Amino acid sequence: MIDDLVERVKNEDKLALSKLITKMERDPEIRKEVIKRIYGCPVKGRIICFTGPPGVGKSTLIDHVISILTERGKKVGVILVDPRSPYTGGSLLGDRIRMQRHATNPNVFIRSISCADNPEGISRSVKDILKVMGLSGMDYIIVETVGTGQIAVEVSYICHTTVLVLMPNMGDDIQMMKAGIIESADIYVINKCDIGGADLTEAYLRDNVEKRNGWEPPIIRTVGYNRATVIPLIEEIEEHLSRENPMYMEKIRGLLKTMFLDYVDDLAVHFLEGNEKFEEFVEKVAKCESDYYTAVEIIYEMFKKEVICNDKKD
Structure with a gap:
């Protein structure tokens, strides 16, 4: 059964991919078995992490990124790392429904993964699922995490490019964020720039962001409802992905x-x-x-x- 699903995933069967991920989420032993079986198989997709505090508009930006990349003929996978309601057991993030408009696009695969009862182990689960998604012919795999705590830091370590999304007037909030996520970001986005106060946030970032390994993290301003403002972000992501990134291997070894x-x-x-x-x-x-x-x-x-x-x- 597992062998059949793995082979179908390699042939870009999205239904098989969904079934295999479900089995991996429900049973850690199956997850281990799958990883052992696909070890050494070529993986294509480049992994991009979008992280940032709730309410900054990450889902809206990702929605635009999916549209632009698929219009360019690219295949995109998306993993949404959700908190789980302690009362209903379901996702707390209904705003991500807008992304489901891409669900009928044959070049898009979207999957939510709940932190459930084991938030500490979510990075292991996501890493294994990313390996499986990488087999399915995706050009890009986008991971969205909620918040800027330890989960976001750990997930960012398994991604080629990490995008930290902020909004205007967040100077004090940035100081309170976990240091690891600030340091691991490759690109900074100030979204919702139409509300004013972006200059202060950008000034704070410029004073605190350092160049590393020859890469100076850019600061991009976007407006969620204006798709055109997202294009420069995609260009910076492409630029970062095109570079040799020694920090990525260091992050992988640490993880x-x-x-x-x-x-x-x-x-x-x-x-x-x-x-x-x-x-x-x-x-x-x-x-x-x-x-x-x-x-x-x-x-x-x-x-x-x-x-x-x-x-x-x-």
């Missing part, structure tokens, strides 16, 4: 290290769940029959033996 450590954590938790020895040590520490440092060191040695034993079996 991979984090993912490796996360996966080791997962394996350790799986090893401990239902482990009688683990329960015994918890009881001993609770009764002050052992200190927890000694208990953890013994459990660590047990875990190492388990890993070595499984390695020999393989």
Whole structure:
């Protein structure tokens, strides 16, 4: 079943792509199996991250970017990283409905991914899904994240180009943003420039944005309802994508290290769940029959033996 879906994805079957992503979201074991099977397959799409605080108009800009790129004959995939309502379990971002006008376009694939109950693991999930989307012949894959916190930072690390969208009069707000997302942005956009106050935001950015690896991040002004203002943004994205970007590989290496450590954590938790020895040590520490440092060191040695034993079996 998985092999069939993977082959259909390679043949640019959007229905198969949707089904495969659903399976990967629901079952981490299937996600791992898929990634192992497609390892080494050529991936085409260039990945662009749009991030920024809620309400700055990211979805409107992406809507225009999709239109312009597809009019140029390009195939575009879109991943929308959504928060999930704690009451209904659904997406909180109804404003993205406008993007669905592209759903019938054969050159566009749009998919929402909820942070669900595991926001810390969303970057791993998105990274794996991006690999699958890259198999499907997309020229560009756009990722939209909500907010400027840790999720946005982690997702930006797996993208070739990161666009940080702001709006006028945001000087104080920019200072409060997570430093990583400010530093990882390759292009800055001040949207909604028709409301005034863009000069102050641009001045703040120019005072705080530094040139890195030969690239000076441009600051683009846009107006959401004016599609023409988005064209310079696309030109800057193309310019950045055309350059050799050593920072991208550095970001990927850093992210991979984090993912490796996360996966080791997962394996350790799986090893401990239902482990009688683990329960015994918890009881001993609770009764002050052992200190927890000694208990953890013994459990660590047990875990190492388990890993070595499984390695020999393989």
